[in-house]
Amino acid sequence: MSNAVRAAIIGATGYGGAEVIRLLQAHPFVQITSVISTSSAGTPLADHFPHLQEIVVDILDELNVELIAGKADVVFLATPAGVSAELSPKLLAAGLKVIDISGDLRLKSREDYEKWYKRTAAPEAALEQAVYGLAEVFGDEVKGSELIANPGCYPTATLLGLIPAVKAGWIDPSTIIIDAKSGVSGAGRGVGLGTHYAEVNENFSAYKVNKHQHIPEIEQALSRVAGHPVVTTFTTHLVPMTRGIMSTMYATVIGEHSTEAFTELYRQFYEGRKFVRVRNSGKMPATKEVSGSNYCDIGFAVDERTGRVTIVSVIDNVVKGAAGQAIQNLNLMMGWDETTGLLFAPVYP
Amino acid sequence: MSNAVRAAIIGATGYGGAEVIRLLQAHPFVQITSVISTSSAGTPLADHFPHLQEIVVDILDELNVELIAGKADVVFLATPAGVSAELSPKLLAAGLKVIDISGDLRLKSREDYEKWYKRTAAPEAALEQAVYGLAEVFGDEVKGSELIANPGCYPTATLLGLIPAVKAGWIDPSTIIIDAKSGVSGAGRGVGLGTHYAEVNENFSAYKVNKHQHIPEIEQALSRVAGHPVVTTFTTHLVPMTRGIMSTMYATVIGEHSTEAFTELYRQFYEGRKFVRVRNSGKMPATKEVSGSNYCDIGFAVDERTGRVTIVSVIDNVVKGAAGQAIQNLNLMMGWDETTGLLFAPVYP
Amino acid sequence: MSNAVRAAIIGATGYGGAEVIRLLQAHPFVQITSVISTSSAGTPLADHFPHLQEIVVDILDELNVELIAGKADVVFLATPAGVSAELSPKLLAAGLKVIDISGDLRLKSREDYEKWYKRTAAPEAALEQAVYGLAEVFGDEVKGSELIANPGCYPTATLLGLIPAVKAGWIDPSTIIIDAKSGVSGAGRGVGLGTHYAEVNENFSAYKVNKHQHIPEIEQALSRVAGHPVVTTFTTHLVPMTRGIMSTMYATVIGEHSTEAFTELYRQFYEGRKFVRVRNSGKMPATKEVSGSNYCDIGFAVDERTGRVTIVSVIDNVVKGAAGQAIQNLNLMMGWDETTGLLFAPVYP
Amino acid sequence: MSNAVRAAIIGATGYGGAEVIRLLQAHPFVQITSVISTSSAGTPLADHFPHLQEIVVDILDELNVELIAGKADVVFLATPAGVSAELSPKLLAAGLKVIDISGDLRLKSREDYEKWYKRTAAPEAALEQAVYGLAEVFGDEVKGSELIANPGCYPTATLLGLIPAVKAGWIDPSTIIIDAKSGVSGAGRGVGLGTHYAEVNENFSAYKVNKHQHIPEIEQALSRVAGHPVVTTFTTHLVPMTRGIMSTMYATVIGEHSTEAFTELYRQFYEGRKFVRVRNSGKMPATKEVSGSNYCDIGFAVDERTGRVTIVSVIDNVVKGAAGQAIQNLNLMMGWDETTGLLFAPVYP
Structure with a gap:
């Protein structure tokens, strides 16, 4: 080389x-x-x-x-x-x-x-x-940039799951509630009682409720896309597993849009972007199905009873939520195909 | 004996x-x-x-x-x-x-x-x-009854977390969103790919979105307490752990009520009921803190930015969500103290 | 009270x-x-x-x-x-x-x-x-004592599994090899990279090979029972779980003794001692089957091909391996039935 | 392509x-x-x-x-x-x-x-x-073969850990005891109570003691290398994790050989074979350190007190213990470098 x-x-x-x-x-x-x-x-x-x-x-x-x-x-x-x-x-x-x-x-x-x-x-x-490197949304700005602010793990899963609907005006931004869950690797390698195996294993906990530093990052991007300030409810939970993030997102649908319609909207939005896989209508992704890989998988369920859509978005927090997207951004900066070196399959099981 | x-x-x-x-x-x-x-x-x-x-x-x-x-x-x-x-x-x-x-x-x-x-x-x-045996809410009806419909695991955690606020009129029932998570024991001992260790371990998944049979059970009780029909968004997730349920619940607050005020409201509502423990203001419970026990622990966070309250309620699904509450109901039926035989501490860690 | x-x-x-x-x-x-x-x-x-x-x-x-x-x-x-x-x-x-x-x-x-x-x-x-409080073996000395040295977790599982055979002269002490495995709670609540969730989860490791401080404790008791110095090979492993110890023990059989005979020998040795449960011939216990309880379960397999017996002994390290046996010793010290307050079933699953 | x-x-x-x-x-x-x-x-x-x-x-x-x-x-x-x-x-x-x-x-x-x-x-x-495709040992026979019997997962970890010492005559084959542990994926994707999450999680169990079908496979290879029939004690355990095998192996050392000497012996034996990594003297490998990869890592501890060596060998059972070694064998069959397409790093954490 x-x-x-x-x-x-x-x-x-x-x-x-x-x-x-x-x-x-x-x-x-x-x-x-x-x-x-x-x-x-x-x-x-x-x-x-x-x-x-x-x-x-x-x-x-x-x-x-x-x-x-x-x-x-x-x-x-x-x-x-x-x-x-x-x-x-x-x-x-x-x-x-x-x-x-x-x-x-x-x-x-x-x-x-x-x-x-x-x-x-x-x-x-x-x-x-600094260019905010959410590759599938702001990738054009990444090309030619010298300094990338690589997105946070929660914002990556969340924004890829919300932006197409916000941009299309299909959901009311003021009703967005994000219930996010992460594996423990997201806390880093530093030691503390909060990452002690015997405290985390067989446990599920909420933390930093309404106080997580990823809240303004999510709102900054949503506001930019919506064209007006967006405020959200965002809760983080710790899952007894090492890798993986799921954002379960709720919002009131504006107009009449079925689960199928959402599926189609997102497929068009992400056309040609290999790392976002929109699941077939009604199928929800699980974190393990992207583990070790740079994929972000997304699924939908519109509920006619409540008029809300539930959007589920999953990533591997260490890959697409950190190192993988960083290299995807390097690829864009260098003018290479964004998938270079990153097209490996998830590790399953 | x-x-x-x-x-x-x-x-x-x-x-x-x-x-x-x-x-x-x-x-x-x-x-x-x-x-x-x-x-x-x-x-x-x-x-x-x-x-x-x-x-x-x-x-x-x-x-x-x-x-x-x-x-x-x-x-x-x-x-x-x-x-x-x-x-x-x-x-x-x-x-x-x-x-x-x-x-x-x-x-x-x-x-x-x-x-x-x-x-x-x-x-x-x-x-x-049949009397619906949500002991801390409908316990008076249990006394003297011969037939108890013991509540489901998700409804127990959810209803104990919502009912005091709904009854007090502090939250708008039409805005309730319930994001629930359960350990695998809730699926029972029957075998299937959905409970295969290698599929569930290191995985976090959503299932039966908008289709779970506990939805009408939750809505039935909330409607009864609210005095009018309540429809909710309810999502269930599978956590890679054996025991434990957390319901993270979101609703728009009606009027001005702080986290402290919610804490106090719930402490009064559950006064004398040993199995519901309201956490000190701002502290959130984790599932492991009730594991193996009949406790239901509840915490709150009111967010002034969004006008919403986040309520977190945890139980051991096999105890308070099934066998433990069943015995609590037996105690009530027999006229014994409801805590008889059930006052053991959670198993931690 | x-x-x-x-x-x-x-x-x-x-x-x-x-x-x-x-x-x-x-x-x-x-x-x-x-x-x-x-x-x-x-x-x-x-x-x-x-x-x-x-x-x-x-x-x-x-x-x-x-x-x-x-x-x-x-x-x-x-x-x-x-x-x-x-x-x-x-x-x-x-x-x-x-x-x-x-x-x-x-x-x-x-x-x-x-x-x-x-x-x-x-x-x-x-x-x-100090009286060494391995209750089922040295319990008579515990009665009337004022100072108990409560046995270590590994020694408890190991010694209860080996002593009857050593005492009966059915195995050659010089051939004993102990392959022990423990959940993470055995390391205590102190923080460190060795108990960090992301390091331990989905991992199985050996540690302190030939250097664990429980080696002399095991050898001291075996030597006392054998009537001559016994030296053993003892390896400890960390299992990605919170509670539980298994000692898998190997030794050359002296004379002709079948799996059934070992089963019977141990049942006689532990007759009347409720906390040791000898499994039916050929059945091996698993750690979860004693979790949260004061039981020690033991199983055997004699292999005619090699002339060796494999003995499997399991405990909950925090209960029978620490707090439970300590209370069992208190019961003996006070002249109470040794099972007082300890006869609760394991928590399963 | x-x-x-x-x-x-x-x-x-x-x-x-x-x-x-x-x-x-x-x-x-x-x-x-x-x-x-x-x-x-x-x-x-x-x-x-x-x-x-x-x-x-x-x-x-x-x-x-x-x-x-x-x-x-x-x-x-x-x-x-x-x-x-x-x-x-x-x-x-x-x-x-x-x-x-x-x-x-x-x-x-x-x-x-x-x-x-x-x-x-x-x-x-x-x-x-059929050629038995233990690549690092019998790889020469694989070249030019049309039919490969890819080794079992346990035999791969075990044989790579034992063969150099057996071949060198440094350990007494009649004293070999193999205490093996595997993650649950080794049991395959078929459903059954034995792979039910709630049964396996937070559990450690022994199974098929002295009866596992990998025993004759291990003995066949050891006998071939030793030049005379070898019979071993081999125990398998199920670890609450998805991937990974550890074989902890015990044998009496013939002659005087230190931990350092074993380390050196194995490094020479596996020289030029990238997928076997011999750890620095006294360091023991953990299963996660090879997870997702085709590596087999090996460590040693000679105990002067007992005259025995403890050898620890780890692999990812799905990769080096199955699919990875299969592709390594394909590489050898085709005359390609054995590492082609397989030189990816373990996934950690």
Whole structure:
């Protein structure tokens, strides 16, 4: 791969970083040249992730912009909140393309960021430059961009499930209720009682009700599509499984539209986009049916008794909700087919 | 226990029956005198449930009304749909008290039953006689009754979470959306691809969307409490865990009521009822915190941005959602304290 | 319960302590009068364990020997290694009975303790006074004792499965190989990558191979029973489940003994001891069949091809492997029936 | 892929067949031309496996040798016991290469097959022709063969873990004890109480003790390598997870060989074979570290106290234990690099 694009991954000892590595290792046009960890520089990656033994370049690099610029063409940031706000401008200045998987650059409003994330927002310039990389909706803006704010996991599942209906005016945005569920990997690799096996296993819990930082991200995109401010009810739950997100979404239907009609509307909206699979009318997707893959599967049920539609959207939070969509965005940035290196089937069972 | 009430359990090789056995075995005033199975009569119960070896009367009886009448005072029916519709009148005629854990006698409208269950409804007389045993709400009617229609698992969690607010007029019934999740034991012990470990594990799925037979049961009770017909959106999901139900419920608040106010309203409503525990303001319960017990725990979050309240209610579907509430109803029927034999703590972790 | 024995639990915010609370709460002769935590004194227990809300005395006491002596007759120590070595003598001096669930007082050899636990051993006097409370084997010594070293979880399952055969001289102790598996609750409530849900779920791993601190405990008891030093191979594995231990044990049979003969031998050995259930010949127990209960179930398979017997023994590590056996020991200490308050059925499924 | 090798998969609605499809779909030199099911011919594959929607040729073909011969060059048999014994000769006669993932052609002794499988063995000629495809050990025989008996899942993990030590004479074969554990997918997609979620979840059980049909397969290979008959103790356990096998193996060491020496011995034995990863000295692999991949990871611990070595070997039972090794064998048969299409990283977490 002498002409391969060279990639560096910052935050390689976390789940998001490890997944970027797993996926890039199978990408035909990319070569991983640096795996980076601030806390563990100098140690072998395989000490942290034995599953990667003998698979990729092994010793973790320190976080040094010059070093990265000498080794890589593109950088994936799989870092905790606050890091990329500061780091992205420097990486861009050094001539690197940047794909930020953290939430730092997603909200255009600094005020919103500071309210929901409870920390200082990124500089205005970075926020302006960053393109929100919901590939199937805003992919045209991704092409040619140098800085991508990769969407959050919940927003990806939710927005792909809602946007066609909102855009078509088939549902009343003010009635949208989103009941979302996620596997535990979404909480990251940091330790805490909330991710302790014996606390999570055989348990189902709601968390951050009305307080999740993905709420403004969802509303920002829905408002843009609707053309007016949209406020939603959004609840997150923790499922005793490792991977997977389901958003179950409810809204009042405007006009008369059957389940079949919704199915057709979405198929047209996503025509030619391989990673969104609209299920046959009346069939609902399950999270495992996209596990390990970059697919987002969507199903519908219109209820004549209540006048509401129920929309179910599922993704693998680590792939389509993070690393996979990041690479899909890289493909778009580079002018490659968006599916390059990502057309592997879900792992089932 | 010479004066003990003698109990027979029909359907002892299913999960509901086994749980009645587990709980009654620790009840101070009841003795199990017959465990009954139509398909496995004559075989040892421990062949089907090794965990019960050396614990209860072992050989399974056949289903014979006279035999039961000679051995027992009360009968628990943990039977598939259709059995108790036919069997209950005979058991009553033989002088037995009957607690039906199946869905056959819950719906007062034969039409509704036939529409949602897709089978012939029970005789009008049985339906009229049956008392809907949602203990904390309709317990007064249970006292002195001979025939109990024990509530379904989803309706129990849902109704205990909604009724105080509906009764108080604090939420608009027409806006209620119920997003419910259940562990796999709710599907019973019958085998099928839908309960195959490799299909369910690491998976989260929606099922019977807008078609679940618990919808009319929930609407019947809500309509009764509201004083007018209530129609709801109700979605069921399968969680990769064995026990537990959570109902996450959404409704538009009528008037100004804070999370604290909801907490207080519910504490007053359930005062003196030990099995409903209202969480401190803003805290949400998790299913594991009631696992193995007869508790129903409830929490609230009012969102000023949307004007909606989110109510979370959890139970153990096999206990409070089936066997435990059945015994609570027996306690009420017999004039005992409703908590007799049921005040054990949840099993955690 | 005016004449109830008053119990204090030290380490109430851990899993062992919480299980002592759960079980004592249902004990007819015991009243919990103090729940103690060094790190969280003054806070409500329900803040740490919401499942115990409204169930027991709530505010956590500090660890103060005088305070405990004024409130309690017996103390359960569910504390990390090192605590009870120091604390037990003081509690005994204050006139309290002490049941130590930690490993500090189990090994009679201070040298062994220091080699395997890698910390200073308890004073000689405490070690001499402590009775090793493997109830079904050494229960006679427990009666009248003031200080119990409650057996470890792995040793309980393993020793109950091996001792009758070793004592009868039916197996060659030098050939014993123990392949043990445990649920994650055995690791306690402390957080770490090793108990992170996403690391443990869908994973099966071996740990501390040949290095587990339960090895000398097992060998000490086997040597005592065999009458000569016994050295064993013992491997521990982590199972993606919360509760349960299985020891699969292999040994060369001495003489001709069939599976049936082993079954009979064990039934005679454990005659009258309700918590050991020997399975019918050829049937193997599963961990779930004892979950939540104080039972230990054992099965056998003699293989004529190899001349070896395979013995499978299962317990709930938190009950029979910790809190349940501790209360069984309290019953023996007090002269009560050993099953008092413990005869509840396993929770299945 | 005009020059692609054309592949047919018989048994496409089972887990083994689905995994062959998943892996071949990413293979650069192979094109799936027919997916076959006797029971579901004519229906879309995506009705059975929604995760494959829009990914491969969809309508299931009937099982017809002529049809297959016209469409394919190679056939994968992912069929129940008994099918390939009869079918393989016909497929070979039609000019197809055959890779049999079932157990029908693995045992050279028809007597052994009939004793352990309890059904009629395959014809002598087929057994003679079939090459036992344990790729890293007998790969040379695979090259140029037309008929492969793909090894069983347990034998693959076990034999890769034992053969180097047996061949080197470092362990005494008569002392080998194999304690094996498998995820539930190994039981296939057929429904039954033994794979019911509520029975398996939070449970750990032993099954088919001394009776598993993989025993003669393991002994056949060990005997061949040792040069004399080897009899082993082999126990299988069911782990509450979907994928993964661990074999924990015990044997008495002959001579003085440290953990480091074993590590080195195995590294030399498997030099150049990418799919066996020997862990650094003293590190033990976990099943999740190979999940979804074709790797087999191995670790060692020699215990000076007992003179035994403990060897831990892990694979993904559906990949290296079935579909992955089958494709590895196809690669060898075709003269391609054995890693072609299989060098993807494990899916973690």
